Amino acid sequence: MILCLDSGNSRIKWGLWSVGGWLAQGAVPHAAVAELAALPENYPVPQRILLANVAGTDAAAAISTALGPWGAAIEQIRSSAYCAGVYNDYQNPAQLGVDRWCALLGAHRLLDGAAIVVMAGTATTIDTLDAGGHFRGGLILPGVELMRRSLARDTAALPLAEGVPTGWPRCTADAIISGVVDAQVGAIERAWARLDAGAICLLSGGDASRLAPHLNIPYRLVDHLPLFGLLELAQQT
Numbered sequence: 001m002i003l004c005l006d007s008g009n010s011r012i013k014w015g016l017w018s019v020g021g022w023l024a025q026g027a028v029p030h031a032a033v034a035e036l037a038a039l040p041e042n043y044p045v046p047q048r049i050l051l052a053n054v055a056g057t058d059a060a061a062a063i064s065t066a067l068g069p070w071g072a073a074i075e076q077i078r079s080s081a082y083c084a085g086v087y088n089d090y091q092n093p094a095q096l097g098v099d100r101w102c103a104l105l106g107a108h109r110l111l112d113g114a115a116i117v118v119m120a121g122t123a124t125t126i127d128t129l130d131a132g133g134h135f136r137g138g139l140i141l142p143g144v145e146l147m148r149r150s151l152a153r154d155t156a157a158l159p160l161a162e163g164v165p166t167g168w169p170r171c172t173a174d175a176i177i178s179g180v181v182d183a184q185v186g187a188i189e190r191a192w193a194r195l196d197a198g199a200i201c202l203l204s205g206g207d208a209s210r211l212a213p214h215l216n217i218p219y220r221l222v223d224h225l226p227l228f229g230l231l232e233l234a235q236q237t
Contacts (some may be wrong), residue, residue: 003039003046003070006232007053007063008099009122011206015227016017016043017234025224030059035064049074052098064095066102069164074117077102079235084108084236087134096135100125106133106201106228116217119203119225122146126191135174139187144207147180165214185209 001023006013012033015025023043025198037091048165050072053060064071079101081093086108090096107129108116114131118124120143127138152160163173165181176234186209192201200218203211204225212221222228 001044001046002234004227004234005049005051005053005063005074006099006102006224006226006230007051007055007059008015009055009067012059012063013227014039015223015224015231016046017231025153026226027224028152030055030062033059033066036063037068040068040070040101040105045070046073048234049076050234051075052077052102053198054097054099064068079231084232085133085177087132095215099123100127100138101129102229103202103204103234104129104229105232106222106225106230108133109228109232110186110222111200111202114199115198115199116188116192116195117225118201118203118205118208118211120144120184120203120207123204124184124187124207124223126188127196129131130144132195139191141184143205144180144210147183148176151176168211181191181211181214185210 001018002101004015011029016023021184048072053118064074076096079094079096079098081088084105086105088096103117107115115129117127117129122143124141124143128136130136151158162174163177165178166174168184169175169178200220202222203219204222208221
């Protein structure tokens with residue numbers, strides 16, 4: 001059994017892999033990290049525990065504490081120049097966010113071909129993986145909620161909008177939400193247009209299902225995509 005943990009800006013996603021499939025998966029906000037204590041209470045000790053963490057050292061320490069007797073076995077993953085058929089062509093491969101690296105590894109595991117790899121969370125990342133397994137580069141932009149909240153925080157007259165995305169917004173709330181969604185989807189579609197014909201968009205993260213209906217390109221929703229990358233790392237090393 002392998003335990004994979006993806007500690008993002010808002011949540012900790014986890015998955016237990018056993019005998020060819022996910023035995024269990026879940027997600028908890030960082031404020032509820034103590035809930036991870038249920039894992040050692042309910043499951044046998046995994047052979048390996050891999051953690052991809054972009055939330056800082058305090059978050060990693062809290063995860064280790066919550067896992068109790070399993071905490072000492074945690075392997076914190078770092079981005080590398082190459083793994084499992086994926087080439088990291090970042091100018092400094094070690095500086096690529098480990099969550100993005102794991103998502104790319106997960107995409108390569110799930111697909112045979114080129115892909116746009118989108119993680120729609122606190123931030124939205126849009127990364128390009130070509131058919132040869134090369135990470136060609138990517139985009140980082142504020143996520144849906146960050147965009148929505150920035151307009152309410154940094155303007156005098158705009159509200160924290162609870163509108164509905166529409167092609168022809170006729171009220172301020174709808175105009176804000178439609179602008180936010182179009183900005184996200186437009187960036188994804190522009191990245192896809194720069195890639196090889198036949199590429200698919202893999203869409204994951206907390207806001208993935210919010211963006212998916214508005215895409216006009218081939219896409220596939222994948223829950224907790226970085227967990228598949230962590231699994232690939234565990235099985236390759």
